[in-house]
Amino acid sequence: MFRRAFIGYNPLSVRQFLERIEKEYEKLIQENGALLAKIENLNQELAEQITKLRSYVGEATARRAQIEQHKEVVDRLLLACHNWCESEIEKIRETERMEELSLAKYDEDIALREAAVENLRRSLTEQLSLLVDEAKKNVDAGKSQVQSSISQLDAITKGRTPVSFPAPSNKKTGQEVGTFDDKEPFAQSTGFGRRVVTIDDDPSICSIVRVVMEREGYEVEELHDGRAAIDYIKKNPPCAMVIVDLMLPFVDGLQVVRKIRATPGWQEVPVIVLSSNSSEREIIDLFKAGASEYMTKPFSTLELAARARRLLEKR
């Protein structure tokens, strides 16, 4: 059978064929080895990934447990807050009830006091009218006395010397009534507010302005930057006068002047601007913004007082 199988075949070519098969076989073995190595690597990677995944799962489980714990704590806190708020609301309601009661009491009290004030006013009015009547009588009597004295004096002097009478005086103080003391603070003779605001970052300037204006009879409020000045203008009623430095921290004096002129109620407030070094154009801008007076530093205290007095007289 073998002989028949090999009939017609060249033994040399069969050998070559076998060798080729052998080579193919070796090649296949090599490829198989490489594939096995790859599979081994992939297996290792897979094992690593599985390990990592397991650790992630572990971490996630631990975090979940933590979150659960935190949630419980938060729930407890929320509950505590809710309870506290409830109790506080209850307290506030209680306070409101008490306040309502006390307000009612206050209302009663106020009504009683108003009645008392009304009574007092009536009695005072009556007393005053009595006093006025008495004073009128006294004045009439005085007038007739004076007339008689004048006629007597005229009779004595026969019109040679003019007669002068001393001004009527307050019996208690001895001061003349109806005359003004030259050194009387100006603020006492005006009906406007007694508050002057000085805005300067230099405390020495503020203290000088304070002394000058207090001497004029005003209360002085000191502010040290432009931002504070803007806040003050927003939150407070208008004052008698503002004395502001041009160079201020945060917001400059020009902006402060503009704010004053733009704030209802403050438009008429006189503003004196103090500045150490300003250009011609800056001064023009200041007056356009609404500054009433401009003074350069160094300044005279007497001049400041005079300018302030003049501006306040205008009002």
Place this chain on the structure above:
Amino acid sequence: MFQSLFHDPLIRAVVVFTGSLAFTALATLFLAVTWSFLAHLKEERSRLVQKRWLPVLAESAAGLPVHLPTLGPMDEEPFLVLWNHFQESLVGQARSNLIDLGVRLGIERKAKRMLRARSGFTRALAIMTLGHLKDESEWETIADIVEKNESIEGYIAAQALVRIDPKRAAPVVVPLAAKRTFWPQERVAAILKNLGPENIGDLLVRAVQEAPREAWPRLIRLLHLSNREQALAFVRRLLAIEQDPEILAACLVAVRQLGDNESIQAVRSLLFHPSWQVRVQAVNALAVMATRQDLDRLVRLLSDDNWWVRYRSAQAIVWLPFLKKADVEKIRSGLNDRYGRDSLERSIAERQTRDPTWQ
């Protein structure tokens, strides 16, 4: 074992080096802490002095009778700082009142003592105090400091001389304005302003002429503080003959500062000078004296190559008193040059911001 290790020269060197390094670090730390503590103490002292003396000084300046607290030796310096600050902030009777207060406290004696101190700050404070007190007894010492000391102390001394006696100080101080090139221009101008044109006379013009030419531009810019007639004559002569652009630019600044309308022809002739510094200053000078016939020149300069010239020309046009906003808008719409139009638009916007009522 350690002894044998220490015999090794390398280890010994390392130990010595490390030890000295540690000692230096500790010493530096100690010095820093001490310095900081002393600075804090000084600041606290200054604050206390301010709290105690501020109302006293303010009341005294306003002429009110005051009860004087005791001035301790430690309080002298901060008090003098405050007293000098008040002197700088006030004029007139208030200054005299403060001098009276100073005399009552005997600060002239303290200042004379401090004049010989080692600390520069103390000496400067003493000089300033003597200047405000107008105390002539230390004139020679202060004049000597002015001559020899080129630093801020010299400047303070010059200012003190001017305060003590401006007439006597002028020949000492004015030539220094030319020599002390590193004193800030504003400070020099402040001294000259305190001297007054009546005391400066022709001293500044002479100082300019005697100074090296590179100092001229700086000094010419100060001429408006000296005698007007002499300054004008000098500036006009320079405008006619000078070629140096820097000097010409300075002369144009002086023309503007002096308000010399008679130099308008010279200013017009320099509007198209090759140097842009001269053109800018010519435009600035013309801005304050321009008439309607200068409008065309200013409009032409809106197309100048230099940004500053265009910008200043636009500003000059916008602020011309005889032009209304509509006129300026008309000029802007008639401009073909894009850069000139931009400059004018910017200046219009600037004026609108500064002056919202401009129509």
